[in-house]
Amino acid sequence: LPIEFKQALPVIKEINRHGYEAYFVGGSVRDVILHQTIHDVDIATSAFPEEIKEIFPRTIDVGIEHGTVLVLYNQDQYEITTFRTESTYQDYRRPDKVTFVRTLEEDLKRRDFTMNALAMTLDGEIVDLFEGIESIHEKEIKAVGNPDERFSEDALRMMRALRFASQLDFNIEVKTEEAIAKNHLLLEKIAIERIYIEWVKLLMGSHRKKGLHPFIETNCYKCCPELSSKKDELMSFSDVNPTMLLTSEELAWSCLLITLKETKIKSFFTKWKASKHLSNVVSQVVMYYNHRLENDWDAQSLYDAGVEVISLVEQARAFFSLPNDETLYLEKYDQLPIKSIADLSISGRDILSFTNKKPGPWLGNILSFSEKKVLNGHWKNDKDTLLKNIKEMVVD
Ligand code: ATP
Numbered sequence: 452l453p454i455e456f457k458q459a460l461p462v463i464k465e466i467n468r469h470g471y472e473a474y475f476v477g478g479s480v481r482d483v484i485l486h487q488t489i490h491d492v493d494i495a496t497s498a499f500p501e502e503i504k505e506i507f508p509r510t511i512d513v514g515i516e517h518g519t520v521l522v523l524y525n526q527d528q529y530e531i532t533t534f535r536t537e538s539t540y541q542d543y544r545r546p547d548k549v550t551f552v553r554t555l556e557e558d559l560k561r562r563d564f565t566m567n568a569l570a571m572t573l574d575g576e577i578v579d580l581f582e583g584i585e586s587i588h589e590k591e592i593k594a595v596g597n598p599d600e601r602f603s604e605d606a607l608r609m610m611r612a613l614r615f616a617s618q619l620d621f622n623i624e625v626k627t628e629e630a631i632a633k634n635h636l637l638l639e640k641i642a643i644e645r646i647y648i649e650w651v652k653l654l655m656g657s658h659r660k661k662g663l664h665p666f667i668e669t670n671c672y673k674c675c676p677e678l679s680s681k682k683d684e685l686m687s688f689s690d691v692n693p694t695m696l697l698t699s700e701e702l703a704w705s706c707l708l709i710t711l712k713e714t715k716i717k718s719f720f721t722k723w724k725a726s727k728h729l730s731n732v733v734s735q736v737v738m739y740y741n742h743r744l745e746n747d748w749d750a751q752s753l754y755d756a757g758v759e760v761i762s763l764v765e766q767a768r769a770f771f772s773l774p775n776d777e778t779l780y781l782e783k784y785d786q787l788p789i790k791s792i793a794d795l796s797i798s799g800r801d802i803l804s805f806t807n808k809k810p811g812p813w814l815g816n817i818l819s820f821s822e823k824k825v826l827n828g829h830w831k832n833d834k835d836t837l838l839k840n841i842k843e844m845v846v847d
């Protein structure tokens with residue numbers, strides 16, 4: 452057993468002591484077999500949520516309507532979910548109602564892929580009712596049961612298949628991929644926020660191309676905002692530097708939008724319901740990336756862009772195999788005499804104190820003029836120098 456599971460053993464034993472079953476389940480069991488680092492230890496149990504809350508003194512209701520209770524135990528926390536089936540699916544989305552059941556088998560049956568339908572006992576014995584271990588060894592993503600039915604129950608599973616292909620370097624099993632192609636339009640029923648999460652995981656996966664190809668081939672791209680007319684661009688994106696990992700969401704979107712030659716970036720991200728921060732950062736990265744195609748960084752552009760954007764532009768240049776040097780330009784940024792107008796050794800108040808003029812737009816103009824002078828090294832950033840230079844410019 453991996454250390455993460457060992458730490459959770461007392462929790463499972465405690466549930467057992469009260470007469471209920473409990474197993475490690477889902478992605479964490481898959482990751483153990485793959486010898487990959489475990490993100491979160493999920494536990495499934497025959498106990499109902501209320502019963503779990505009676506066993507453990509410290510719990511948090513995180514999704515009790517889905518049967519999930521967060522148990523705080525020692526320094527750790529565990530998501531414990533009651534065995535369940537998802538009986539009524541409306542609108543091809545998540546079920547509107549879950550039914551708690553008492554057997555592990557029924558719980559495993561409703562899981563998305565055979566590789567994710569595994570359970571492990573406290574002795575490290577694997578419960579594999581759907582040939583999940585074989586799938587993992589074959590590196591295949593295969594729906595549990597009839598793929599057509601599974602994707603009509605919950606269309607998001609199609610995006611999950613694609614992102615797992617990218618993250619795990621797996622292939623989507625033939626019938627499963629055919630069912631995705633057949634059902635791709637159902638993605639239009641899925642909330643964009645949920646598609647977004649899987650899409651970013653796909654872009655940031657270490658085998659992007661493995662996910663992007665079936666994403667294009669099965670026509671899922673046609674159901675994603677602003678991508679539906681970009682087949683060729685998506686195809687060429689999948690071929691750019693396929694082994695370079697896109698290490699942040701900002702970098703992933705920037706490289707994508709540069710390849711798509713997207714010009715309306717703000718409205719692109721509105722459709723994806725992305726955060727304002729992401730939308731702003733990517734807009735700037737694309738702008739400075741284009742600027743940098745013809746110009747070297749200078750004091751003004753480094754100053755305007757700032758650390759985050761400078762790094763991302765250099766990383767994007769690496770992605771597109773252009774000369775780049777993140778360290779050098781961050782150093783140059785570091786050496787700028789000021790990082791913002793607030794760093795000027797003089798303020799508007801200082802300027803007003805030696806003139807009879809009333810405050811007005813002229814004051815801002817003088818400050819930004821001084822900002823430029825200091826930034827470009829023409830003026831030293833000390834109060835006396837600045838006052839002297841400014842006094843020469845201001846006539847009462
Ligand atoms: P990750 O390593 O990205 O967390 P994961 O397999 O743990 O991958 P989660 O989204 O954390 O994925 O889900 C945990 C488990 O719940 C899955 O392994 C799967 O068994 C089940 N599951 C999650 N989403 C679905 C879904 N839409 N349909 C069916 N089963 C699902």
Ligand code: MG
Nearest residue numbers: 478479490491
């Ligand atoms: Mg998980």
